[in-house]
Amino acid sequence: MQHVMFFLFAIITLGAAIMVVTTRNLLRSALWLILVFFGIAGIFVLLNAEFLAVVQILVYVGAIATLIIFAVMLTRQVMDPKQPRFNDQARVVAGFATLLFVVLAVIVTRVAWPVAIGAAPVDAIQQLGMDFVGPYAVPFEVASVLLVVAMIGAIIIAREHE
Amino acid sequence: MLSQYAFIGVFAIVAFALPIIGLLMAWLLRPKKPNPAKNSTYECGVETIGDTWVQFKAQYYLYALIFVVFDVEAAFVFPWAVAYNKLGVYALVEMVLFVAILLGGLLYAWRKQALDWH
Numbered sequence: 095m096q097h098v099m100f101f102l103f104a105i106i107t108l109g110a111a112i113m114v115v116t117t118r119n120l121l122r123s124a125l126w127l128i129l130v131f132f133g134i135a136g137i138f139v140l141l142n143a144e145f146l147a148v149v150q151i152l153v154y155v156g157a158i159a160t161l162i163i164f165a166v167m168l169t170r171q172v173m174d175p176k177q178p179r180f181n182d183q184a185r186v187v188a189g190f191a192t193l194l195f196v197v198l199a200v201i202v203t204r205v206a207w208p209v210a211i212g213a214a215p216v217d218a219i220q221q222l223g224m225d226f227v228g229p230y231a232v233p234f235e236v237a238s239v240l241l242v243v244a245m246i247g248a249i250i251i252a253r254e255h256e
Numbered sequence: 257m258l259s260q261y262a263f264i265g266v267f268a269i270v271a272f273a274l275p276i277i278g279l280l281m282a283w284l285l286r287p288k289k290p291n292p293a294k295n296s297t298y299e300c301g302v303e304t305i306g307d308t309w310v311q312f313k314a315q316y317y318l319y320a321l322i323f324v325v326f327d328v329e330a331a332f333v334f335p336w337a338v339a340y341n342k343l344g345v346y347a348l349v350e351m352v353l354f355v356a357i358l359l360g361g362l363l364y365a366w367r368k369q370a371l372d373w374h
Contacts, residue, residue, distance in 0.1 A: 152331055153328055160323065160324075167312040220335070223340070231350055238355075244321075252370070
């Protein structure tokens with residue numbers, strides 16, 4: 095059952111990912127990307143990483159996808175399906191993409207990844223919450239500062255054009 | 257544990273199936289007598305002007321970015337809320353600090369009139 099579900103989510107994720115890069119309409123690509131995020135959330139659930147699955151849907155599907163759709167709507171030319179599919183950099187990019195794929199494939203298959211022993215704890219989210227304010231209190235607060243920095247940076251960049 | 261996700265699976269199947277069934281039923285039942293007026297884009301009953309693909313204001317993006325920041329914040333608050341009953345006052349202080357730093361960012365956005373619609 096686990097394997098069936100994994101292959102189902104893998105097919106959904108990869109199929110939607112192929113649609114993202116092949117669809118001519120950029121807005122439709124963004125919508126396919128949402129399906130990719132859902133597929134990855136499903137794989138997180140299969141890995142017992144429920145919190146990551148929830149965050150995946152909350153942040154990626156809820157916020158990042160919205161951000162990408164807004165970014166698409168801000169573009170003028172790129173969204174037109176009549177625009178040429180390739181430009182003069184296509185071959186260089188294809189070469190580097192192949193190289194990256196080979197490197198990633200070698201890393202994934204050759205490295206002896208350590209496997210966690212035993213089942214995932216049932217109250218993992220609660221434990222995470224306790225760790226946030228316990229041993230990882232400083233990184234937790236720094237994350238808040240990081241978010242503020244991102245927000246202020248975005249405002250400065252966005253207001254530059256006015 | 258995983259079997260509880262079967263409910264979400266059922267909901268997902270129903271959620272995907274319902275609009276497909278709706279569209280399929282409409283396609284089967286509706287009379288097919290198209291004319292140019294029927295085929296035109298419907299927009300609140302008013303005739304559409306120009307292209308649908310216009311460039312949107314950059315301000316939408318700013319709102320979306322601020323939304324992303326507070327969405328990530330919610331993801332951080334969630335495990336804290338689950339563990340709340342097991343934590344002491346210091347945890348509350350830490351979360352207040354966490355939210356206060358972010359509110360500083362919101363205050364910045366407010367003071368810089370990033371939230372105003374131009």
